[in-house]
Amino acid sequence: MQYDVAVIGAGVIGAMITRELSKLNLKIVLLEKCNDVAMGTSKANSAIVHAGFDAEPGTLKAKLNVQGASLMAYYCNKLSVPYKNIGSLVVAYSWDDMKTLDELFERGFANGVPNMEIISQERLRDMEPYISEEAVGALWAPTAGIVSPYELTIAATENAVLNGARVKRNSGVFDIEYKDDLFFLSTATGVIKAKYLINCARVFSDQIAKMIGDTSFKIIPRKGEYYLLDKNEKKMVNHVLFHCPSKMGKGILVTPTAHGNVLMGPTAIDLDFDSKLDLDTTIEGLNIVKNDVKTVIPALSTRNCITSFAGLRAHIAGDNSDFLIAPSKANGHFINVAGIESPGLTAAPAIARYVGEIFRDIAPQYERKESFLTTRPAPIRVNELSDEARKALVEKDKRYGRIICRCEGITEGEIIDAIKAPCGARDMDGVKRRTRAGMGRCQSGFCGSKVVEILARELGEEMNKVTKFGNGSKILYNRTK
Numbered sequence: 001m002q003y004d005v006a007v008i009g010a011g012v013i014g015a016m017i018t019r020e021l022s023k024l025n026l027k028i029v030l031l032e033k034c035n036d037v038a039m040g041t042s043k044a045n046s047a048i049v050h051a052g053f054d055a056e057p058g059t060l061k062a063k064l065n066v067q068g069a070s071l072m073a074y075y076c077n078k079l080s081v082p083y084k085n086i087g088s089l090v091v092a093y094s095w096d097d098m099k100t101l102d103e104l105f106e107r108g109f110a111n112g113v114p115n116m117e118i119i120s121q122e123r124l125r126d127m128e129p130y131i132s133e134e135a136v137g138a139l140w141a142p143t144a145g146i147v148s149p150y151e152l153t154i155a156a157t158e159n160a161v162l163n164g165a166r167v168k169r170n171s172g173v174f175d176i177e178y179k180d181d182l183f184f185l186s187t188a189t190g191v192i193k194a195k196y197l198i199n200c201a202r203v204f205s206d207q208i209a210k211m212i213g214d215t216s217f218k219i220i221p222r223k224g225e226y227y228l229l230d231k232n233e234k235k236m237v238n239h240v241l242f243h244c245p246s247k248m249g250k251g252i253l254v255t256p257t258a259h260g261n262v263l264m265g266p267t268a269i270d271l272d273f274d275s276k277l278d279l280d281t282t283i284e285g286l287n288i289v290k291n292d293v294k295t296v297i298p299a300l301s302t303r304n305c306i307t308s309f310a311g312l313r314a315h316i317a318g319d320n321s322d323f324l325i326a327p328s329k330a331n332g333h334f335i336n337v338a339g340i341e342s343p344g345l346t347a348a349p350a351i352a353r354y355v356g357e358i359f360r361d362i363a364p365q366y367e368r369k370e371s372f373l374t375t376r377p378a379p380i381r382v383n384e385l386s387d388e389a390r391k392a393l394v395e396k397d398k399r400y401g402r403i404i405c406r407c408e409g410i411t412e413g414e415i416i417d418a419i420k421a422p423c424g425a426r427d428m429d430g431v432k433r434r435t436r437a438g439m440g441r442c443q444s445g446f447c448g449s450k451v452v453e454i455l456a457r458e459l460g461e462e463m464n465k466v467t468k469f470g471n472g473s474k475i476l477y478n479r480t481k
Helices: 012-021 060-079 095-111 121-127 149-162 202-210 231-236 283-294 344-362 387-396 412-420 428-435 448-459
Strands: 002-008 028-031 088-092 117-120 137-141 145-147 166-168 173-179 182-187 190-199 219-229 240-242 253-256 262-265 305-316 324-327 334-338 403-405
Touching: 002 012, 002 182, 012 028, 012 149, 012 334, 012 344, 028 149, 028 190, 060 095, 060 145, 060 149, 060 344, 088 095, 088 121, 095 117, 095 137, 117 121, 121 137, 149 166, 149 344, 149 428, 190 202, 190 344, 202 219, 202 305, 202 334, 219 283, 231 262, 262 283, 324 344, 334 344, 403 448, 412 428, 412 448, 428 448
Parallel strands: 002 028, 002 190, 028 166, 088 240, 190 334
Antiparallel strands: 088 137, 117 137, 173 182, 182 190, 219 262, 219 305, 240 253, 253 262, 324 334
């Protein structure tokens, strides 16, 4: 199959870029090596919309961070994605830390971050009653927020599909050849031809670039480990809480999530170049998180942890910590979008627009579509409906009255919708990310078997063909009785 553009990597950046380019009259395909979108960094990160005071002034990272933060509410509204503008606090525990807050404030001011304040200990305690007694003040950034990163990825992908884009799963790229003004991509599902390539392959972006002869950068996988706490801990924290940053990043944070849990983490451990699949959690890493959080909110306990996980950030080796977003010097029809570590999620809407501008500069022949669907229909969320609306829905379709996930209140109707959606769920984790079935306190203990049954029925498969997250993750093997 031949396309005008192939985007490699269906994380939040690849999905948002695909959506942006689907505004043009062209054939575009989004290639993903896994069984679903949002399977890498986009499902395992801090889910923070950063205000923009951390990046060095004048960098692309600073510019796109601030722009992305200002765009996030608009995009989440258009795509029906959970987003909350709760603001962030960088907490100081000494007068040296207070000096760092002054530096962050000046940096944020240079970057154009609006409405920041350095607040007193008294005001900090009013905003965060459970904050450590050692805290002496904080930098308040009201434009920060929280979002659901995997839902943003899914929503952007669905919107792109509605606008004519194709998505090919399980299509990891293992070789690229360029001839006759075309890229020939050898993938696990066959050869794809495209006139232009956009490299959004996350921690593997250096390996993809190398396939066209671009060895200008190397990616170091930087691992971060997290605790996710039950919703009964949400009273303990009201805003995104940061320590003062270090050279390894923004440090351990504590934050509510868009769905009412509490998230703690991440660590920041640089791995070997060859450790790009290492998502193991460790006792050492989780202890770092647990002990560090006690200095922020001493009463916050991991006794109510419902899961722990790790994610990898794509850090470019060397002194330059800026985003790499530009046509490759090895081939001008190949655009690198690499090193998109924090605040990459925040910057995603702005990165998509920026790449769109680059693409239109190098490929001006593609005109805008006369009609572009800007929205994704909002998924039905039964537990968010009024009693009257819920009753009317169940009268129309009884499957919306059949609870499958007790922890999150998810119904059979919602799961079927997730499977049948554009670029719908094909495995248990895909259902979980789209509906939250399995994300509650019991972590699929009650609903898991029922979700497998529904997937098998709706996909027309045997139950032992249903997986947790694609190849190599079988749940059932054979009948025993």
